[in-house]
Amino acid sequence: MRKIKWLAIPLALLLVALTGCQAVGGFDVAKALASSVKTTSSESKQTVTVEVVPAASAKLTAEDQEAIDLINSFSLNIDSAKVQDTKHISMKGSVGLKEEKIPFLFSMDDKGIALEVEGAKQPLYISLQPAIPGLADTSYMEAGAQELSVKMAEFVLKHFPNPSVLTVKQTSTQVNGETLNLTNLHAEVRGDELFGLIKPFLSSAVKDEQGLKDLIGGYYDVLTPFLNTLGDLPEDTEITPELAQETKKQAIDELYTEIKQAIEELLATYDEDVADLFAETPELATVFGKDTVLKLDLYFDSKLNIRKQTMELNVTLPASEDLPISAIKVRSDSEMWNIGGTVTADQVDTREGVLDVTETEPTPGQILRNFKDVTPLYKLLKEDFQLGYKQVVLDTQSEYYGVITKNGTSFVPLRYLSEQLDAEVKWTPGSGQLVVIDDLTGKQIVLKVGSKQATVDGKVVQLSQPAFVHKDGSTYVPLRFLTEALGATVDFDAEGWITIIRE
Structure with missing residues (x-):
């Protein structure tokens, strides 16, 4: 256009x-x-x-x-x-x-x-x-x-x-x-x-x-x-x-x-x-x-x-x-x-808080949740403007994306992929436990380094391989698990490209 x-x-x-x-x-x-x-x-x-x-x-x-x-x-x-x-x-x-x-x-x-x-x-x-x-x-x-x-x-x-x-x-x-x-x-x-x-x-x-x-x-x-x-x-x-x-x-x-x-x-x-x-x-x-x-x-x-x-x-x-x-x-x-007369402008009530777009750019999830009950606007943002849509392309041949294959499983840096999908990552020092918060739904994904067991929105899920800490200090997690847990699909092609799409 x-x-x-x-x-x-x-x-x-x-x-x-x-x-x-x-x-x-x-x-x-x-x-x-x-x-x-x-x-x-x-x-x-x-x-x-x-x-x-x-x-x-x-x-x-x-x-x-x-x-x-x-x-x-x-x-x-x-x-x-x-x-x-x-x-x-x-x-x-x-x-x-x-x-x-x-x-x-x-x-x-x-x-x-x-x-x-x-x-x-x-x-x-x-x-x-x-x-x-x-x-x-x-x-x-x-x-x-x-x-x-x-x-x-x-x-x-x-x-x-x-x-x-x-x-x-x-x-x-x-x-x-x-x-x-x-x-x-x-x-x-x-x-x-x-x-x-x-x-x-x-x-x-x-x-x-x-x-x-x-x-x-x-x-x-x-x-x-x-x-x-x-x-x-x-x-x-x-x-x-x-x-x-x-x-x-x-x-x-x-x-x-x-x-x-x-x-x-x-x-x-x-x-x-x-x-x-x-x-x-x-x-x-x-x-x-x-x-x-x-x-x-x-x-x-x-x-x-x-x-x-x-x-x-x-x-x-x-x-x-x-x-x-x-x-x-x-x-x-x-x-x-009433030109030149006494006029008092109306004021938006901000006492209960605001979504301040000058402090930080709101994520798609923050915007959609804010307008969840405004049906026509919510549908416009989500369905017509596809505000929650994300596409991430990874090159397995490039060190930049950090894709690692281990024991037949593709791993990606947890923080990198989470941020690409607007998810928030929290970590409690010393616990080895990481929490990923889905931007669109707010559901929590809890993992622990070295454990094959994780929870998604409170439900226990078994991983094919456990998360691990790479020599560069980054935490790596199974790619397919994290992608699907965050509501996206993953596709591998023969040339080494990985395409992740969230509708």
Whole structure:
């Protein structure tokens, strides 16, 4: 499915093209869109649906049809999104999947990001605290980053040309149950006009010396204080305001010269480069054809706040055996209210513990056990995404894998194979007893060095040969026993390769 990459390219360029909206019908589109970049308190709701369209000539396999049906059953329904400030955000809603709904609550604060799925044992958690004590605090960068994002939007909006379809009208519409008189901005961008919009943007932008330098200066102001904290300056170094200003001016001038030169070089061969790109990759003619279309309706109030938004994206795809679909359609509808008002974001309750994915990468078993009671999600992870699937290939001719044949039995290092299958190994010093904990089931396998007897989930099992400690200090166990005890199958071929598969 390598051609799936073409989905991201047109979407990104279509969205960029819409930033080229200049004044239409007396409505300052650029100003309105630039103001929407600023983060302010608000409440909103949104729905997102996806549709995959099979290619008419495609001969779909059962697996293909199952994947398409799964994607087409997806929907994201955010019933309540709250932005308290840049650090406190929440979203409450559900994910639709296979005609079932999975309720969730997402929240973010200055400490971390949490996702609570109804029925899951613990919320997923991503810590936003510095992983390394003493690491530079970047909180002071937030205000600068906000200002910089507005500068970037204003610069792009100033120079990008309008798409072919761009209209403005006054209309009355419902937002969160309230009838409002709003300004409706309607825009349509076709795939075949995108590359034609980029060249005039670059031509205009490169002539705006002051605009580019202001933008570079914004990046300099945001990043330089942080970068300075990562290096050690001599103790006798004194950075005066005059020196700092001179250094900044020199950096801006140098970067501007480099950027200007790069854009001019790009423009000099732009048409030829685009032609070569389409010649080398014929699929682009379909992806960036007239049937790839983004339709966007934005509804602004008198303060230029976006109160409602409707987006329809259709991306056409080239015929391919690897990708038996002709198009992907995405639709999104959203409404926003209480802009700039008092908003308190909801919080995921983390007092009973979390599955912290920043401390260590969760194993497939940890994830599956966490969502065991969320039936549609569990089935998706286990059956459709095959989260528990493992394949391990061992070369008996290579010392790296440590396969040893002894008394007609193949042995492998206990810890190596266990870790390949995500199992945990525990050892009590001095006892010679080892415990292997199956990642998916949690069952325990208990062995003792030198003993032909082991237990699997409490049941006694006789081994063909006992575990032993090799001269390198590693404990070796019978390969077939450990593989099957961990729910996998083992296959030996004539060329000396061993394939272990856990479904």
